[in-house]
Amino acid sequence: MSTTRKVLYFVVTIGVLLLLNQVFEHGVGDFQIRGYEARIVSLIGIAITLAVSLNLINGLAGQFSLGHAGFMAVGGYSATYVTVYHGQQIAGLIGSSLGEVAGAALVMPISLAVGAIAAAVAGLAVGVPSLRLKGDYLAIVTLGFGEIIRVIILNIPAVGGATGFTNTTPIANFFWIFAMAILTIVIVANIRSSTFGRALSAIREDEIAAEAMGINTTRYKVLAFVISAALAGVAGGLSGQLFANPLNPQNLNFVKSIEVIVMIVLGGIGSITGAVFGAATITILPEALRDVDRQFPGLRMVIYSLLLILLMIFRPQGLLGRKEFSVNWFRRRKAPLAPASTGGGADV
Amino acid sequence: MSDASAATAVLKVDAMTKRFGGLTAVRELSMDVPPGALYGLIGPNGAGKTTIFNLLTGVYTPTEGSIHFKGTDVAGRKPYEITKLGVARTFQNIRLFGDMTVLENVMTAHHIRSRQVLLDAVVGTPRHRHEERETRDRAMELLKIFDLDGVANEGATSLPYGNQRRLEIARALATEPSLLLLDEPAAGMNPQESIDLMKLIGWLRDEFKLTILLVEHNMKVVMGICERIQVIDYGKCIALGTPDEIQKNPAVIEAYLGGA
Ligand SMILES: Nc1ncnc2c1ncn2[C@@H]1O[C@H](COP(=O)(O)OP(=O)(O)OP(=O)(O)O)[C@@H](O)[C@H]1O
Numbered sequence: 001m002s003t004t005r006k007v008l009y010f011v012v013t014i015g016v017l018l019l020l021n022q023v024f025e026h027g028v029g030d031f032q033i034r035g036y037e038a039r040i041v042s043l044i045g046i047a048i049t050l051a052v053s054l055n056l057i058n059g060l061a062g063q064f065s066l067g068h069a070g071f072m073a074v075g076g077y078s079a080t081y082v083t084v085y086h087g088q089q090i091a092g093l094i095g096s097s098l099g100e101v102a103g104a105a106l107v108m109p110i111s112l113a114v115g116a117i118a119a120a121v122a123g124l125a126v127g128v129p130s131l132r133l134k135g136d137y138l139a140i141v142t143l144g145f146g147e148i149i150r151v152i153i154l155n156i157p158a159v160g161g162a163t164g165f166t167n168t169t170p171i172a173n174f175f176w177i178f179a180m181a182i183l184t185i186v187i188v189a190n191i192r193s194s195t196f197g198r199a200l201s202a203i204r205e206d207e208i209a210a211e212a213m214g215i216n217t218t219r220y221k222v223l224a225f226v227i228s229a230a231l232a233g234v235a236g237g238l239s240g241q242l243f244a245n246p247l248n249p250q251n252l253n254f255v256k257s258i259e260v261i262v263m264i265v266l267g268g269i270g271s272i273t274g275a276v277f278g279a280a281t282i283t284i285l286p287e288a289l290r291d292v293d294r295q296f297p298g299l300r301m302v303i304y305s306l307l308l309i310l311l312m313i314f315r316p317q318g319l320l321g322r323k324e325f326s327v328n329w330f331r332r333r334k335a336p337l338a339p340a341s342t343g344g345g346a347d348v
Numbered sequence: 349m350s351d352a353s354a355a356t357a358v359l360k361v362d363a364m365t366k367r368f369g370g371l372t373a374v375r376e377l378s379m380d381v382p383p384g385a386l387y388g389l390i391g392p393n394g395a396g397k398t399t400i401f402n403l404l405t406g407v408y409t410p411t412e413g414s415i416h417f418k419g420t421d422v423a424g425r426k427p428y429e430i431t432k433l434g435v436a437r438t439f440q441n442i443r444l445f446g447d448m449t450v451l452e453n454v455m456t457a458h459h460i461r462s463r464q465v466l467l468d469a470v471v472g473t474p475r476h477r478h479e480e481r482e483t484r485d486r487a488m489e490l491l492k493i494f495d496l497d498g499v500a501n502e503g504a505t506s507l508p509y510g511n512q513r514r515l516e517i518a519r520a521l522a523t524e525p526s527l528l529l530l531d532e533p534a535a536g537m538n539p540q541e542s543i544d545l546m547k548l549i550g551w552l553r554d555e556f557k558l559t560i561l562l563v564e565h566n567m568k569v570v571m572g573i574c575e576r577i578q579v580i581d582y583g584k585c586i587a588l589g590t591p592d593e594i595q596k597n598p599a600v601i602e603a604y605l606g607g608a
């Protein structure tokens with residue numbers, strides 16, 4: 001893609017997102033998006049950022065992290081803290097030179113940047129000691145880390161402690177949520193098709209051979225882990241500043257981490273489109289099953305688990321495997337005598 | 349040991365010992381490999397040949413002794429550092445990147461010669477695109493040499509055994525080494541494939557100005573192309589010389605006939 005094309009894509013994407021944001025908030029004519037639906041769509045966007053970023057470390061680099069909720073918490077609380085306690089200052093400071101509108105609009109990205117940096121630093125602190133060792137230390141260390149973060153947050157009154165961070169301003173809108181989801185997808189996709197991405201795949205496939213190819217495996221694993229953590233922090237920052245969606249330490253425990261893992265396992269570990277699909281499905285599924293739950297309390301979780309067990313039995317590599325969903329699949333299917341095996345998306 | 353002798357040899361090993369608990373896998377081994385040599389390392393099963401390779405490439409650290417590569421002490425260095433200095437290897441039990449294509453396997457190895465910065469990749473700068481193309485072209489050139497360009501986009505482990513071994517050599521060459529270590533490259537090949545490989549190894553040495561260290565059980569291959577052969581038994585050097593000298597050496601005959 002040439003640079004001009006890239007700028008063009010960028011501008012168009014921003015334009016479309018702004019337009020959709022407008023529709024999202026104010027509707028068009030009679031068409032209005034209800035608060036409930038708007039909330040689900042927002043949660044899907046955040047889930048996409050979470051799942052695609054986790055895929056970088058779990059899927060591409062093959063390092064099993066159980067701490068995504070922890071990084072989400074670090075980033076989320078930091079970002080939300082910045083907005084709640086310094087948002088007006090930031091808006092005023094920027095507003096005095098760039099105008100009031102810009103001042104108000106830039107609080108969100110600044111808070112997200114702070115969240116990303118905080119989560120990245122946490123990622124570095126967790127990643128350096130645990131990724132130097134071979135084996136599954138990362139899973140254990142990240143699990144412990146998530147719980148430690150949760151306990152720490154419980155004991156900080158300024159961010160709400162056990163009651164959650166409730167006194168926030170809901171400035172996470174459609175635009176920022178999906179801008180960050182797209183940014184995450186672009187970052188992970190670009191990394192994957194680069195020298196760095198190939199090095200990560202090599203580490204996943206055979207660490208000894210990767211070292212023999214001149215790859216500093218520790219450095220690359222840590223780098224991937226830090227990027228993944230930073231993006232989880234962004235997702236946290238969005239989540240904490242969503243309307244009526246306060247951050248609560250109880251919702252950011254390891255069950256949340258596992259939920260994100262389920263998303264990428266469902267879609268196919270390593271596949272970006274798979275992660276997007278998994279994020280949407282796992283966000284919608286509990287909602288769709290809510291009616292069932294009303295009649296048969298608890299059945300929702302049973303169905304949910306059953307679906308996952310069936311998936312593990314019949315398609316352990318996830319719906320898409322490592323492949324990416326693309327329109328070419330349909331073209332290929334039309335061709336005479338085309339092998340049907342590549343179109344693995346539909347057969348569950 | 350004088351620095352002058354370390355400088356003339358590409359690889360100079362001095363009294364290297366490796367113990368695994370009570371087992372001494374390599375015992376006071378010394379090697380002196382001159383530049384451009386095709387140097388054979390033979391010995392019965394379990395003699396310690398692979399362990400020597402692992403020591404030379406940093407997978408293991410010697411318990412005692414030193415390893416100098418082009419005058420630099422590399423004992424105890426990390427494998428990736430040693431590769432960067434110009435030592436590449438293949439593995440006895442093939443270690444390809446299974447879930448990647450033939451082409452990607454070779455492109456990955458070109459990694460260390462890349463000037464790419466992570467940010468280039470994330471943003472997708474022209475420099476990044478240019479380097480990607482260059483890496484791809486170079487990898488394809490290497491694959492052509494090994495007659496693997498036709499299967500560039502196949503999964504690496506879908507290749508027949510012999511081709512997997514050849515792909516490992518191509519991948520090792522992509523790191524642009526000056527010393528290449530081959531651990532039983534002809535294992536699992538039929539006689540014709542072995543002969544072809546033998547010729548190819550000799551040609552590669554001249555073409556890429558390599559020094560090659562070869563571990564091989566196929567005596568035809570070893571005697572056919574190596575100029576110097578070192579025989580290891582129970583981790584110790586029992587003979588060193590030209591193929592003719594080695595074939596006549598009573599200690600070698602004893603080790604091979606008496607052992608096994
Ligand atoms: N990591 C290890 N831990 C313990 N013992 C080891 C280790 N690696 C090798 N050994 C032992 O060291 C000895 C030498 O093994 P090595 O693999 O180097 O032999 P080799 O000459 O390559 O044999 P082959 O011809 O069968 O490949 C063997 O007794 C082996 O069991």
Ligand SMILES: [Mg+2]
Pocket residue numbers: 397398399440
């Ligand atoms: Mg061996």
